[in-house]
Amino acid sequence: MCINIAAILRFSLLDYPDKISAVLFTQGCPLRCVYCHNPDFQSTNVVNNISFDNVIQFLNTRIELLEGVVFSGGEPLLQTNLYDAMKIVKDMGFLIGLHTSGVIYNNFIKVLPLVNWVGFDVKQIFNKYSDITQINNSEIQVMKSLDALINSNVKYEIRTTVDTRYISQKDMVNIAKYLNSNNVKEWTLQKCILRSKEENINVPFLSDDNISELAQYININVR
Numbered sequence: 726m727c728i729n730i731a732a733i734l735r736f737s738l739l740d741y742p743d744k745i746s747a748v749l750f751t752q753g754c755p756l757r758c759v760y761c762h763n764p765d766f767q768s769t770n771v772v773n774n775i776s777f778d779n780v781i782q783f784l785n786t787r788i789e790l791l792e793g794v795v796f797s798g799g800e801p802l803l804q805t806n807l808y809d810a811m812k813i814v815k816d817m818g819f820l821i822g823l824h825t826s827g828v829i830y831n832n833f834i835k836v837l838p839l840v841n842w843v844g845f846d847v848k849q850i851f852n853k854y855s856d857i858t859q860i861n862n863s864e865i866q867v868m869k870s871l872d873a874l875i876n877s878n879v880k881y882e883i884r885t886t887v888d889t890r891y892i893s894q895k896d897m898v899n900i901a902k903y904l905n906s907n908n909v910k911e912w913t914l915q916k917c918i919l920r921s922k923e924e925n926i927n928v929p930f931l932s933d934d935n936i937s938e939l940a941q942y943i944n945i946n947v948r
C-alpha cells in the first residue's frame with residue numbers, strides 16, 4: 726500500500742477535538758498558501774522513507790492508548806490510496822480525523838463516509854480565494870467539498886487562518902455571512918504566525934470589535 730507520509734506525530738491532544746490522537750502528515754499539496762506552516766510538505770516530488778507498514782506497526786502498539794488517527798499534510802486528498810489507508814486504520818478501531826483544504830473534491834467525497842471528524846480550511850471569501858492559495862480557481866473544488874461536508878452527518882470544524890495582510894474585515898464579514906447562510910453554526914479563527922528557522926512573526930490579529938461584528942452572524946472560536 727503506497728501512501729507518501731512525510732512525518733508522524735505520535736501523540737497529540739490538539740489535532741482531534743477532545744481525543745488523544747496520532748497525526749500522519751502526508752507529502753504534497755497543490756496549493757501554495759502565503760502563510761504555509763508546512764512548506765517542506767508541499768512538493769509532490771519528495772518521496773519519504775516512512776512506509777505505511779511501519780505506520781501500522783506503530784499503531785498496533787497504540788491500540789486502546791490512542792483514540793484517533795488524523796490524516797494531515799500537505800494535503801491528504803492528494804494521496805490516491807487515502808481511502809484504503811483510512812479503511813485499514815479505521816478497521817483497527819481508531820477514529821479517523823482529516824485536516825483538509827477540500828481542494829480535491831472527488832477524493833474528498835470518496836473518503837468522507839470513513840471519516841469521523843474533519844478540520845476544514847476556508848481560506849478566504851471564495852471570489853478572492855487565490856489571494857491566499859496563489860492557485861487560480863482553487864475555490865471551485867473547495868466550494869463543492871464544503872457543500873458536501875455541510876450536508877453530511879460527519880462532525881467538522883470550519884477554520885480560517887486570519888492573515889490580515891491578505892484578508893480584510895470586509896472579507897471576514899462576507900465569509901461569516903456565507904457560512905451563516907449555509908447553516909454553519911461555528912467558525913474557528915486561527916492567529917497567523919509566520920514561522921521560519923530564524924524567527925516567528927505574529928501577524929496582527931483582529932480587534933475585539935472586529936470579532937464582535939463577526940459574532941453577529943456566527944459563533945466564533947479563537948485560537
Ligand code: SF4
Pocket residue numbers: 754755756757758760761762763764766767798799800826
Ligand atoms: S493547504 Fe496547507 S499545506 Fe497546502 S500550501 Fe496551504 S497551508 Fe500549506
